[in-house]
Amino acid sequence: MNVILYLSVALIAIAFFILVIYLVKTLKTVQGMLQSLTKTIEGIEKQMNEIGTETTQLLHKTNAVADDVQKKVESLNAVFDAVKQVGATVQTFNDSLTKKLTANEQKVAQVVQWGNALLEIWEKWKEKKNK
Template sequence: MVIVYISVAIVAIAIVVLIFYIIQTLKSAQGVVTQLGNTAEAVEKQLQGITTETEHLVKTTNRLAEDFESKSGSLDGLFSTAEELSEATERVTGSIQNISTTVSEETERNAGQVAKAVQWGSACLELYDKWKSRRNQEEHEERN
């Protein structure tokens, strides 16, 4: 019977040691679970910060998109004005070309008459110069 008592004592000691190691393992597991809880809280806080920043970024992006849309809308008038200015410039250029062509054609048509008028003018000036020089000569002779 002593062997039975010794066997029961050994089994009891083994059960006590086993319970001791199970308690140690559970304490370690409790520490890991606590760290996981702390990590989960930290991740949750970071996610809240990221969510807040993302919402701010989305709002800023929407404001920029609205601002861009309004500014691009205001540029439509500028492009329209530039197009109208281009059309007006083309019309003015066409008018100037027409006037130049007309003047050139009229000049070519009247070139002969202009040449005759210049010849008559030159002839009149020569006659006037001859008359003036004779008159001056006559006055000079009268004085001497």
């Protein structure tokens, strides 16, 4: 019976040894996977830092472009105001010119009427002279 007990203990020790070997292999595999995961996470952290830096630079450039656009819009507003003033001046000039032409139109009409009257008198005088 002692032999069976020794054999049983030896068999249990061998099984435990095999179990330990498989556990060691499994733990080494898990360790390798964790190291790979750690490297991947470190790479992702580095990429995230780079993305953050690039995003900050892009934001600064966007703000600079927005400021530039705002300045250009303000300068265009000044140009549009100047064009508007020129348009108002031209309109005032046209109105003034139209008024003067209207006033002179009556004088021209009178001159034409006088001219027609003089031509009629001239033709009548010519007719009298010819008779």
